[in-house]
Amino acid sequence: MELNLNKHISGQFNEELEQIRNDVLKMGGLVEQQLTNALNAVNNSDQALAKRVLETDYLINRMEVQIDQECTRIIAKRQPAASDLRLVLAIVKTITDLERIGDEAERIAKVALESFNKTQQEFLVSMDNMGRKAIHMLNQVLDAFARMDVDAAFEVHKSDKILDKEYEAITRQLMTYMMEDPRSIPKVMDVFWSVRSLERIGDRCQNISEYVIYFVKGTDVRHTSEKDIQNNVLS
């Protein structure tokens, strides 16, 4: 999609919009890195890496506050309208979801600080599979955001169903295991929360995909069925 940023009379305004877009992508890259590190830490029982994830989260928080401030400044100073305003507002919302994905990564990393027996490690494998799909979703939605590609965003939106199904399958597995080995419950519950975190990450990627569609098409598609998005917004 052609962003047509050069239509502005003010070259400086162009630069400012480009800058916050880049900042969002930088923040997104860091969040993706955090999530990848969190999953690797769990997968390899790498406590040092897990601690690094916990120690890095404040950077994401700081980026959220900085980008938000910059968005407010741009609105006040540049008084953007139409698609420029939509871009700024889409960014304000996107960074909230990115920050929360960072929080979920933190929660997942904490699982690496515990030790698991052989059977329990099988769940970690299932969780890892689901986690890779969540990372892929995040990567794809950031890519859709970078190119403001509405079709790519919609693909991400639809792919959340796959993550939801995987979530249900794993939680069933975990419940069965807890029933068979009740002493394992406290430990398995930690895996439970992490799997839940991954499911929420999928929802948040879906949110971001909706902001991309909002920016490009000018239509708020939250709480809209995929069929309606397909038929009434995208075509």
Place this chain on the structure above:
Amino acid sequence: MELNLNKHISGQFNEELEQIRNDVLKMGGLVEQQLTNALNAVNNSDQALAKRVLETDYLINRMEVQIDQECTRIIAKRQPAASDLRLVLAIVKTITDLERIGDEAERIAKVALESFNKTQQEFLVSMDNMGRKAIHMLNQVLDAFARMDVDAAFEVHKSDKILDKEYEAITRQLMTYMMEDPRSIPKVMDVFWSVRSLERIGDRCQNISEYVIYFVKGTDVRHTSEKDIQNNVLS
């Protein structure tokens, strides 16, 4: 707090700002009602009431989209600056949290659709106690928002600790019970998710309290310790 809305040259602009403030309070009132109904439904095993909660959620979603649209329109048309802009941006964020609280109420209502034995009903009592505190927090933060009262908002912010402690106590109880009666696990897990929902509602009330502080004081206090808020922002 004196909002000084009458300083605007445009009386119409005043009215528009007043209108979205009222819309937020109306939305907040509906969310509070939904949460109250959800907890009452669980408490009285009232399946009809639970279904009503599930059927009403779409109204909250619709209000979110409408208020958000109106905020965008106001920014584009009125080009607000300073505290007016902060008000509009605080509202954009507040309605997102309110909508999510509505989603959590929906999740809680679903628990009322199941049946529980005598011992399990004890957990519902604990959950209900925690739920009443969550409703109170929501009520108080909406009140702080209505009056833009920064001290009241900070009280809500601090009270989240109490909810967190209660959450930990209940989850420990639930885990012990699951270990003693593993067949109960699937059912108890549903209570688990609801208790988690209540804990998240507390976090979201805390978010809203931060937007009130942001509007009044002009400082973004997300990711800021309560000690720093107290010493550097409020005093």
